[in-house]
Amino acid sequence: MKNKVLEDGAKFLRDRLPCVDPCKPMREDHGYEVSNGDFYASYICTMQFENSVKEVYDILLGYFSSIEISVSEKLGNITVREDDDSMAPGITTNRMVSTTIGGLRMESNTVYFSRYDEGDEEVGHQNGYGIFVADYVDEDELNPYHPHERIRRDFSTVLELTSYPIKHGLLAMNRYLAGLDGDDATPPIGRSARLTAPNGGGPDATIQSGSPLQDVIYLTNDEQSRRDTLEALKPRKLEKALRFMKIRRPKLDPCNTMGEERRYEAENGDFCSTRFTVTQFEEARSVKQVFDLLLFYFCNIEISVSEKIGHITIREDDGDDDKGIVQNRLVSTTHKHVKMESNTVMFSHYYDGSIGKRNGPGDSSYGLIVADFVDEDERHPYLPDQRVRRDVNAVLEIRAFIPQRPKSVAGELSSRKPVIVLSRWVQNRMHYPCFPVCTDGWYELRNNMDLWGRALHRTIVENLRPRS
Helix, strand or coil, X not given: CHHHHHHHHHHHHHHHCCCCCCCCCEEEEEEEECCCCCEEEEEEEEEEECCCHHHHHHHHHHHHXXXXXXXXXXXXXXXXXXXXXXXXXXXXXXXXXEECCCCCEEEEEEEEEEEEECCEHHHCECCCEEEEEXXXXXXXXXXXXXXXXCEEEEEEEEEEXXXXXXXXXXXXXXXXXXEEECCCCCCCCCCCCCCCXXXXXXXXXXXXXXXXXXCCCEECCCXXXXXXXXXXHHHHHHHHHHHHHHHHCCCCCCCCCEEEEEEEECCCCCEEEEEEEEEEECXXXXXXXXXXXXXXXXXXXHHHHHHHCCCEEEECCCCCCCCCEEEEEEEEECCCCCEEEEEEXXXXXXXXXXHCCCCCXXXXXXXXXXXXXXXXXXXXXXXXXXXXXXXXXXXXXXXEECCCCXXXXXXXXXXXXXXXXXXXXXXXXXXXXXXXXXXXXXXXXXXXXXXXXXXXXXXXXXXXXXXX
């Protein structure tokens, strides 16, 4: 079985990898809730190391052989092994039981197959080649699943280690991972199901390169000219955003959680990410309540970013909301003492369905917020020799939907009341620094590009939570 699994894994990865430079970091994520309540997640990425193929292979081999220790230490989820890991060479079995910080118990039963080949120019791997393939166990008489006591996690992955021309001086690791918490797993290798999120389009249709919402924004120093420019732009921005979200919204139940992300390094060194999420706020009373909370967040975003992320952030403009238009000229200092700047305009409007006809799916009332970065601002010019520039395009749409299926807790069916849903599409571009920045500082900026979005979600949840 081992040889076939490894061959299938290598072929799958070759077919699945996009046509990108393997020596540049890239990652795509997909996550969604399926009809029976299970949550499915998958991602593919390329990572680069300066070590040899064999060094990284041995590190991974050691990690998978003692994974319960790393999970317990680094994630805080106390994890124990229920097997003795005594298998044939190149085969490791991991029967794990974890207890989360919240007290939930999770179980998994995964077999890892691995192989390392010495350098062979004839097969194109002159500096060595390593591969790992993992697949979950469907049934194990020795270590059976306990569905009434533990949450089951099914896990499939392929990791390929190879080297590329020395002009980059890097080893690349291609990694594909898929997981599903529940009984109906959908792994990529040796199973009949294909690995694509059911949104009707596949990766090319669901994640667009470039921004379809971007307009050139040039602001002069004159106050009236600035206002006139943004007010004239607002109707077009809202119309384009509404049309974009209608096309972009996946063909899934909006009352189920869903998210996908793509991250990659551009040819000029800029780092880009595109993220789309669908989030439910079951404690919200109305669309207007969530819409108002979002507006308040964006008008005071520097406070939330400083408090929740720890990046000290200051505002260089007054941040007033004028006719549904807010400008956020922000400067942040990261933990690695790198300064980052952004200049973003937020256009917003609440459509009251009680005084007009329905417009789109869900409840007749909805809120729409559109963000676009300023290309040039005479009053607040960019300082590329001192700060790393971050450009943001975003659309946030708030609607109410009736769940297609009632969710249940402890066997009790919930009422089919409307659920407030936030659909959020965000595209970030972190400009490559024009001044010396330490490697850790640049990686921190790249890796934390969506922390602002997480701070937004946390702020909304905290404000919706009943006060004690």
